[in-house]
Amino acid sequence: MIEQILPPTVAVSESFTDPAGVTLFPEEEALVARSVEKRRREFTTVRHCARLALGELGLAPAPIVSGARGAPLWPDGVVGSMTHCDGYRAAVVGRTAAFASLGVDAEPHAPLPDGVLGAIALPAERSRTVTLGAVRPAVCWDRLLFSAKEAVYKAWFPLTGQWLDFSEADIVFDPAGTFEARLLVPGPVFGGAEVRAFAGRFLVERGLVVTAISIPAVAS
Structure with missing residues:
Protein backbone atom coordinates (compact mmCIF):
# COMPACT_ATOMS: atom_id res chain seq x y z
CA MET A 1 0.00 0.00 0.00
CA ILE A 2 2.55 2.62 1.09
CA GLU A 3 4.65 1.96 -2.02
CA GLN A 4 1.99 3.89 -3.96
CA ILE A 5 3.25 7.16 -2.48
CA LEU A 6 7.00 6.48 -2.67
CA PRO A 7 9.48 6.42 -5.56
CA PRO A 8 9.98 2.97 -7.13
CA THR A 9 13.62 2.84 -5.98
CA VAL A 10 12.54 2.83 -2.31
CA ALA A 11 12.36 -0.71 -0.91
CA VAL A 12 9.16 -1.28 1.06
CA SER A 13 7.83 -3.98 3.36
CA GLU A 14 4.54 -3.78 5.24
CA SER A 15 2.34 -6.05 7.30
CA PHE A 16 -1.27 -5.89 8.47
CA THR A 17 -0.71 -8.61 11.07
CA ASP A 18 2.01 -9.73 13.47
CA PRO A 19 3.36 -12.95 11.94
CA ALA A 20 4.26 -15.80 14.25
CA GLY A 21 7.82 -16.99 14.69
CA VAL A 22 9.55 -13.65 14.14
CA THR A 23 12.54 -13.14 16.42
CA LEU A 24 14.74 -10.23 17.40
CA PHE A 25 18.49 -9.85 17.60
CA PRO A 26 19.78 -9.73 21.20
CA GLU A 27 20.55 -6.02 20.85
CA LEU A 59 21.67 -6.47 2.51
CA ALA A 60 21.92 -9.27 5.05
CA PRO A 61 19.73 -9.26 8.18
CA ALA A 62 21.18 -7.09 10.95
CA PRO A 63 19.98 -5.59 14.23
CA ILE A 64 18.25 -2.23 13.98
CA VAL A 65 18.67 -0.46 17.28
CA SER A 66 17.59 3.01 18.32
CA GLY A 67 19.74 6.11 18.46
CA ALA A 68 19.00 9.64 19.61
CA ARG A 69 15.30 10.28 20.29
CA GLY A 70 14.51 6.70 19.31
CA ALA A 71 15.46 7.11 15.65
CA PRO A 72 16.43 3.79 14.01
CA LEU A 73 20.10 3.29 13.19
CA TRP A 74 20.40 1.95 9.66
CA PRO A 75 23.35 0.16 8.04
CA ASP A 76 25.96 2.30 6.32
CA GLY A 77 24.81 3.58 2.97
CA VAL A 78 21.11 3.33 3.84
CA VAL A 79 18.39 5.74 4.95
CA GLY A 80 14.99 4.62 6.07
CA SER A 81 11.90 5.07 8.17
CA MET A 82 9.51 2.84 10.11
CA THR A 83 5.94 3.25 11.30
CA HIS A 84 3.31 1.25 13.12
CA CYS A 85 -0.24 1.69 14.35
CA ASP A 86 -3.11 -0.65 15.14
CA GLY A 87 -3.33 -3.14 12.29
CA TYR A 88 -0.35 -1.88 10.30
CA ARG A 89 3.45 -1.93 10.35
CA ALA A 90 5.80 -0.75 7.60
CA ALA A 91 9.44 -0.03 6.90
CA VAL A 92 10.96 1.76 3.91
CA VAL A 93 14.65 2.02 2.99
CA GLY A 94 16.74 3.50 0.22
CA ARG A 95 20.36 3.94 -0.74
CA THR A 96 22.09 7.14 0.34
CA ALA A 97 23.24 7.52 -3.26
CA ALA A 98 19.60 8.15 -4.16
CA PHE A 99 18.02 9.63 -1.01
CA ALA A 100 19.10 12.06 1.68
CA SER A 101 16.24 11.07 3.98
CA LEU A 102 12.93 9.23 4.13
CA GLY A 103 10.00 9.74 6.48
CA VAL A 104 6.78 7.74 6.66
CA ASP A 105 3.87 7.56 9.07
CA ALA A 106 0.61 5.62 9.36
CA GLU A 107 -2.38 6.34 11.55
CA PRO A 108 -5.90 4.94 11.91
CA HIS A 109 -8.33 6.86 9.70
CA ALA A 110 -10.38 8.35 12.51
CA PRO A 111 -10.75 11.84 14.00
CA LEU A 112 -8.10 12.91 16.49
CA PRO A 113 -9.08 12.77 20.16
CA ASP A 114 -10.51 16.00 21.57
CA GLY A 115 -7.85 18.64 22.16
CA VAL A 116 -5.13 17.09 20.03
CA LEU A 117 -5.65 19.22 16.92
CA GLY A 118 -5.30 22.40 18.95
CA ALA A 119 -2.03 21.09 20.38
CA ILE A 120 -0.40 20.15 17.07
CA ALA A 121 -1.82 22.56 14.49
CA LEU A 122 -1.05 26.17 13.66
CA PRO A 123 -4.06 28.51 13.33
CA ALA A 124 -3.74 28.51 9.54
CA GLU A 125 -3.60 24.71 9.49
CA ARG A 126 -6.75 24.46 11.60
CA SER A 127 -8.52 26.82 9.22
CA ARG A 128 -7.44 24.84 6.18
CA THR A 129 -8.56 21.62 7.85
CA VAL A 130 -12.09 23.03 8.07
CA THR A 131 -11.99 24.04 4.40
CA LEU A 132 -10.68 20.65 3.30
CA GLY A 133 -13.37 18.93 5.33
CA ALA A 134 -16.01 20.79 3.34
CA VAL A 135 -14.38 19.74 0.06
CA ARG A 136 -13.76 16.08 0.98
CA PRO A 137 -15.74 15.28 4.13
CA ALA A 138 -14.92 11.56 3.94
CA VAL A 139 -11.29 12.28 4.89
CA CYS A 140 -10.24 12.88 8.51
CA TRP A 141 -8.02 15.85 7.69
CA ASP A 142 -7.06 16.42 11.32
CA ARG A 143 -5.62 12.91 11.57
CA LEU A 144 -3.93 13.33 8.19
CA LEU A 145 -2.31 16.53 9.42
CA PHE A 146 -0.98 14.73 12.49
CA SER A 147 0.43 11.95 10.31
CA ALA A 148 2.09 14.40 7.93
CA LYS A 149 3.73 16.21 10.85
CA GLU A 150 5.11 12.88 12.08
CA ALA A 151 6.50 12.08 8.62
CA VAL A 152 8.09 15.54 8.44
CA TYR A 153 9.86 14.98 11.74
CA LYS A 154 11.11 11.55 10.68
CA ALA A 155 12.58 13.05 7.50
CA TRP A 156 13.97 16.08 9.35
CA PHE A 157 15.77 14.43 12.25
CA PRO A 158 18.34 12.36 10.29
CA LEU A 159 19.34 15.51 8.42
CA THR A 160 19.72 17.73 11.47
CA GLY A 161 19.90 15.66 14.64
CA GLN A 162 17.58 18.26 16.17
CA TRP A 163 14.03 18.33 17.52
CA LEU A 164 11.31 19.84 15.32
CA ASP A 165 8.19 21.00 17.12
CA PHE A 166 4.72 20.60 15.63
CA SER A 167 4.55 24.40 15.39
CA GLU A 168 7.74 24.64 13.31
CA ALA A 169 6.35 23.28 10.05
CA ASP A 170 3.27 24.59 8.25
CA ILE A 171 1.62 21.87 6.18
CA VAL A 172 -0.52 22.63 3.13
CA PHE A 173 -2.47 19.78 1.53
CA ASP A 174 -3.57 19.36 -2.04
CA PRO A 175 -6.66 17.12 -1.94
CA ALA A 176 -5.28 15.27 -4.97
CA GLY A 177 -2.83 13.48 -2.68
CA THR A 178 0.19 15.69 -2.03
CA PHE A 179 1.32 18.12 0.64
CA GLU A 180 4.05 20.67 1.26
CA ALA A 181 5.64 21.16 4.67
CA ARG A 182 7.01 24.70 4.88
CA LEU A 183 9.72 24.87 7.52
CA LEU A 184 9.37 27.83 9.89
CA VAL A 185 12.87 27.40 11.32
CA PRO A 186 16.21 27.29 9.48
CA GLY A 187 16.21 24.14 7.37
CA PRO A 188 18.92 21.54 6.86
CA VAL A 189 21.72 22.44 4.48
CA PHE A 190 23.12 19.95 2.04
CA GLY A 191 24.55 20.39 -1.41
CA GLY A 192 25.30 23.99 -0.43
CA ALA A 193 21.63 24.96 -0.21
CA GLU A 194 19.17 25.32 2.64
CA VAL A 195 16.05 23.18 2.39
CA ARG A 196 13.03 25.35 3.17
CA ALA A 197 10.25 22.86 2.51
CA PHE A 198 9.59 19.14 2.23
CA ALA A 199 7.29 17.68 -0.42
CA GLY A 200 5.13 14.73 0.59
CA ARG A 201 2.34 12.45 -0.56
CA PHE A 202 -0.56 10.84 1.25
CA LEU A 203 -3.02 8.00 0.85
CA VAL A 204 -6.27 7.09 2.59
CA GLU A 205 -6.94 3.38 2.24
CA ARG A 206 -7.94 0.28 4.23
CA GLY A 207 -9.01 2.30 7.25
CA LEU A 208 -5.63 4.05 7.46
CA VAL A 209 -3.99 7.32 6.52
CA VAL A 210 -0.38 7.05 5.38
CA THR A 211 2.04 9.85 4.59
CA ALA A 212 5.48 9.75 3.01
CA ILE A 213 8.36 12.13 2.33
CA SER A 214 11.35 11.20 0.18
CA ILE A 215 14.17 13.72 -0.09
CA PRO A 216 16.50 13.08 -3.03
CA ALA A 217 20.22 12.99 -2.51
CA VAL A 218 22.23 15.83 -3.97
CA ALA A 219 23.88 14.84 -7.21
CA SER A 220 27.67 14.78 -6.97
Missing part, protein backbone atom coordinates in the same frame (compact mmCIF):
# COMPACT_ATOMS: atom_id res chain seq x y z
CA GLU A 28 16.94 -5.36 19.85
CA GLU A 29 15.51 -7.66 22.50
CA ALA A 30 17.26 -5.58 25.14
CA LEU A 31 15.30 -2.51 24.02
CA VAL A 32 11.91 -4.09 24.71
CA ALA A 33 12.77 -6.50 27.52
CA ARG A 34 10.43 -4.68 29.91
CA SER A 35 7.80 -3.57 27.41
CA VAL A 36 4.17 -4.63 27.39
CA GLU A 37 3.12 -7.27 24.87
CA LYS A 38 1.53 -4.78 22.45
CA ARG A 39 4.75 -2.77 22.26
CA ARG A 40 6.80 -5.93 21.78
CA ARG A 41 4.61 -7.06 18.87
CA GLU A 42 4.82 -3.69 17.13
CA PHE A 43 8.57 -3.46 17.65
CA THR A 44 9.20 -7.01 16.47
CA THR A 45 7.04 -6.89 13.36
CA VAL A 46 8.28 -3.51 12.17
CA ARG A 47 11.88 -4.72 12.45
CA HIS A 48 10.92 -7.84 10.54
CA CYS A 49 9.56 -5.52 7.85
CA ALA A 50 12.78 -3.50 7.94
CA ARG A 51 14.91 -6.60 7.38
CA LEU A 52 12.73 -7.66 4.45
CA ALA A 53 13.09 -4.19 2.93
CA LEU A 54 16.85 -4.22 3.47
CA GLY A 55 16.93 -7.62 1.79
CA GLU A 56 15.44 -6.03 -1.32
CA LEU A 57 18.57 -3.85 -1.38
CA GLY A 58 20.72 -6.95 -1.14
Whole structure:
Protein backbone atom coordinates (compact mmCIF):
# COMPACT_ATOMS: atom_id res chain seq x y z
CA MET A 1 0.00 0.00 0.00
CA ILE A 2 2.55 2.62 1.09
CA GLU A 3 4.65 1.96 -2.02
CA GLN A 4 1.99 3.89 -3.96
CA ILE A 5 3.25 7.16 -2.48
CA LEU A 6 7.00 6.48 -2.67
CA PRO A 7 9.48 6.42 -5.56
CA PRO A 8 9.98 2.97 -7.13
CA THR A 9 13.62 2.84 -5.98
CA VAL A 10 12.54 2.83 -2.31
CA ALA A 11 12.36 -0.71 -0.91
CA VAL A 12 9.16 -1.28 1.06
CA SER A 13 7.83 -3.98 3.36
CA GLU A 14 4.54 -3.78 5.24
CA SER A 15 2.34 -6.05 7.30
CA PHE A 16 -1.27 -5.89 8.47
CA THR A 17 -0.71 -8.61 11.07
CA ASP A 18 2.01 -9.73 13.47
CA PRO A 19 3.36 -12.95 11.94
CA ALA A 20 4.26 -15.80 14.25
CA GLY A 21 7.82 -16.99 14.69
CA VAL A 22 9.55 -13.65 14.14
CA THR A 23 12.54 -13.14 16.42
CA LEU A 24 14.74 -10.23 17.40
CA PHE A 25 18.49 -9.85 17.60
CA PRO A 26 19.78 -9.73 21.20
CA GLU A 27 20.55 -6.02 20.85
CA GLU A 28 16.94 -5.36 19.85
CA GLU A 29 15.51 -7.66 22.50
CA ALA A 30 17.26 -5.58 25.14
CA LEU A 31 15.30 -2.51 24.02
CA VAL A 32 11.91 -4.09 24.71
CA ALA A 33 12.77 -6.50 27.52
CA ARG A 34 10.43 -4.68 29.91
CA SER A 35 7.80 -3.57 27.41
CA VAL A 36 4.17 -4.63 27.39
CA GLU A 37 3.12 -7.27 24.87
CA LYS A 38 1.53 -4.78 22.45
CA ARG A 39 4.75 -2.77 22.26
CA ARG A 40 6.80 -5.93 21.78
CA ARG A 41 4.61 -7.06 18.87
CA GLU A 42 4.82 -3.69 17.13
CA PHE A 43 8.57 -3.46 17.65
CA THR A 44 9.20 -7.01 16.47
CA THR A 45 7.04 -6.89 13.36
CA VAL A 46 8.28 -3.51 12.17
CA ARG A 47 11.88 -4.72 12.45
CA HIS A 48 10.92 -7.84 10.54
CA CYS A 49 9.56 -5.52 7.85
CA ALA A 50 12.78 -3.50 7.94
CA ARG A 51 14.91 -6.60 7.38
CA LEU A 52 12.73 -7.66 4.45
CA ALA A 53 13.09 -4.19 2.93
CA LEU A 54 16.85 -4.22 3.47
CA GLY A 55 16.93 -7.62 1.79
CA GLU A 56 15.44 -6.03 -1.32
CA LEU A 57 18.57 -3.85 -1.38
CA GLY A 58 20.72 -6.95 -1.14
CA LEU A 59 21.67 -6.47 2.51
CA ALA A 60 21.92 -9.27 5.05
CA PRO A 61 19.73 -9.26 8.18
CA ALA A 62 21.18 -7.09 10.95
CA PRO A 63 19.98 -5.59 14.23
CA ILE A 64 18.25 -2.23 13.98
CA VAL A 65 18.67 -0.46 17.28
CA SER A 66 17.59 3.01 18.32
CA GLY A 67 19.74 6.11 18.46
CA ALA A 68 19.00 9.64 19.61
CA ARG A 69 15.30 10.28 20.29
CA GLY A 70 14.51 6.70 19.31
CA ALA A 71 15.46 7.11 15.65
CA PRO A 72 16.43 3.79 14.01
CA LEU A 73 20.10 3.29 13.19
CA TRP A 74 20.40 1.95 9.66
CA PRO A 75 23.35 0.16 8.04
CA ASP A 76 25.96 2.30 6.32
CA GLY A 77 24.81 3.58 2.97
CA VAL A 78 21.11 3.33 3.84
CA VAL A 79 18.39 5.74 4.95
CA GLY A 80 14.99 4.62 6.07
CA SER A 81 11.90 5.07 8.17
CA MET A 82 9.51 2.84 10.11
CA THR A 83 5.94 3.25 11.30
CA HIS A 84 3.31 1.25 13.12
CA CYS A 85 -0.24 1.69 14.35
CA ASP A 86 -3.11 -0.65 15.14
CA GLY A 87 -3.33 -3.14 12.29
CA TYR A 88 -0.35 -1.88 10.30
CA ARG A 89 3.45 -1.93 10.35
CA ALA A 90 5.80 -0.75 7.60
CA ALA A 91 9.44 -0.03 6.90
CA VAL A 92 10.96 1.76 3.91
CA VAL A 93 14.65 2.02 2.99
CA GLY A 94 16.74 3.50 0.22
CA ARG A 95 20.36 3.94 -0.74
CA THR A 96 22.09 7.14 0.34
CA ALA A 97 23.24 7.52 -3.26
CA ALA A 98 19.60 8.15 -4.16
CA PHE A 99 18.02 9.63 -1.01
CA ALA A 100 19.10 12.06 1.68
CA SER A 101 16.24 11.07 3.98
CA LEU A 102 12.93 9.23 4.13
CA GLY A 103 10.00 9.74 6.48
CA VAL A 104 6.78 7.74 6.66
CA ASP A 105 3.87 7.56 9.07
CA ALA A 106 0.61 5.62 9.36
CA GLU A 107 -2.38 6.34 11.55
CA PRO A 108 -5.90 4.94 11.91
CA HIS A 109 -8.33 6.86 9.70
CA ALA A 110 -10.38 8.35 12.51
CA PRO A 111 -10.75 11.84 14.00
CA LEU A 112 -8.10 12.91 16.49
CA PRO A 113 -9.08 12.77 20.16
CA ASP A 114 -10.51 16.00 21.57
CA GLY A 115 -7.85 18.64 22.16
CA VAL A 116 -5.13 17.09 20.03
CA LEU A 117 -5.65 19.22 16.92
CA GLY A 118 -5.30 22.40 18.95
CA ALA A 119 -2.03 21.09 20.38
CA ILE A 120 -0.40 20.15 17.07
CA ALA A 121 -1.82 22.56 14.49
CA LEU A 122 -1.05 26.17 13.66
CA PRO A 123 -4.06 28.51 13.33
CA ALA A 124 -3.74 28.51 9.54
CA GLU A 125 -3.60 24.71 9.49
CA ARG A 126 -6.75 24.46 11.60
CA SER A 127 -8.52 26.82 9.22
CA ARG A 128 -7.44 24.84 6.18
CA THR A 129 -8.56 21.62 7.85
CA VAL A 130 -12.09 23.03 8.07
CA THR A 131 -11.99 24.04 4.40
CA LEU A 132 -10.68 20.65 3.30
CA GLY A 133 -13.37 18.93 5.33
CA ALA A 134 -16.01 20.79 3.34
CA VAL A 135 -14.38 19.74 0.06
CA ARG A 136 -13.76 16.08 0.98
CA PRO A 137 -15.74 15.28 4.13
CA ALA A 138 -14.92 11.56 3.94
CA VAL A 139 -11.29 12.28 4.89
CA CYS A 140 -10.24 12.88 8.51
CA TRP A 141 -8.02 15.85 7.69
CA ASP A 142 -7.06 16.42 11.32
CA ARG A 143 -5.62 12.91 11.57
CA LEU A 144 -3.93 13.33 8.19
CA LEU A 145 -2.31 16.53 9.42
CA PHE A 146 -0.98 14.73 12.49
CA SER A 147 0.43 11.95 10.31
CA ALA A 148 2.09 14.40 7.93
CA LYS A 149 3.73 16.21 10.85
CA GLU A 150 5.11 12.88 12.08
CA ALA A 151 6.50 12.08 8.62
CA VAL A 152 8.09 15.54 8.44
CA TYR A 153 9.86 14.98 11.74
CA LYS A 154 11.11 11.55 10.68
CA ALA A 155 12.58 13.05 7.50
CA TRP A 156 13.97 16.08 9.35
CA PHE A 157 15.77 14.43 12.25
CA PRO A 158 18.34 12.36 10.29
CA LEU A 159 19.34 15.51 8.42
CA THR A 160 19.72 17.73 11.47
CA GLY A 161 19.90 15.66 14.64
CA GLN A 162 17.58 18.26 16.17
CA TRP A 163 14.03 18.33 17.52
CA LEU A 164 11.31 19.84 15.32
CA ASP A 165 8.19 21.00 17.12
CA PHE A 166 4.72 20.60 15.63
CA SER A 167 4.55 24.40 15.39
CA GLU A 168 7.74 24.64 13.31
CA ALA A 169 6.35 23.28 10.05
CA ASP A 170 3.27 24.59 8.25
CA ILE A 171 1.62 21.87 6.18
CA VAL A 172 -0.52 22.63 3.13
CA PHE A 173 -2.47 19.78 1.53
CA ASP A 174 -3.57 19.36 -2.04
CA PRO A 175 -6.66 17.12 -1.94
CA ALA A 176 -5.28 15.27 -4.97
CA GLY A 177 -2.83 13.48 -2.68
CA THR A 178 0.19 15.69 -2.03
CA PHE A 179 1.32 18.12 0.64
CA GLU A 180 4.05 20.67 1.26
CA ALA A 181 5.64 21.16 4.67
CA ARG A 182 7.01 24.70 4.88
CA LEU A 183 9.72 24.87 7.52
CA LEU A 184 9.37 27.83 9.89
CA VAL A 185 12.87 27.40 11.32
CA PRO A 186 16.21 27.29 9.48
CA GLY A 187 16.21 24.14 7.37
CA PRO A 188 18.92 21.54 6.86
CA VAL A 189 21.72 22.44 4.48
CA PHE A 190 23.12 19.95 2.04
CA GLY A 191 24.55 20.39 -1.41
CA GLY A 192 25.30 23.99 -0.43
CA ALA A 193 21.63 24.96 -0.21
CA GLU A 194 19.17 25.32 2.64
CA VAL A 195 16.05 23.18 2.39
CA ARG A 196 13.03 25.35 3.17
CA ALA A 197 10.25 22.86 2.51
CA PHE A 198 9.59 19.14 2.23
CA ALA A 199 7.29 17.68 -0.42
CA GLY A 200 5.13 14.73 0.59
CA ARG A 201 2.34 12.45 -0.56
CA PHE A 202 -0.56 10.84 1.25
CA LEU A 203 -3.02 8.00 0.85
CA VAL A 204 -6.27 7.09 2.59
CA GLU A 205 -6.94 3.38 2.24
CA ARG A 206 -7.94 0.28 4.23
CA GLY A 207 -9.01 2.30 7.25
CA LEU A 208 -5.63 4.05 7.46
CA VAL A 209 -3.99 7.32 6.52
CA VAL A 210 -0.38 7.05 5.38
CA THR A 211 2.04 9.85 4.59
CA ALA A 212 5.48 9.75 3.01
CA ILE A 213 8.36 12.13 2.33
CA SER A 214 11.35 11.20 0.18
CA ILE A 215 14.17 13.72 -0.09
CA PRO A 216 16.50 13.08 -3.03
CA ALA A 217 20.22 12.99 -2.51
CA VAL A 218 22.23 15.83 -3.97
CA ALA A 219 23.88 14.84 -7.21
CA SER A 220 27.67 14.78 -6.97
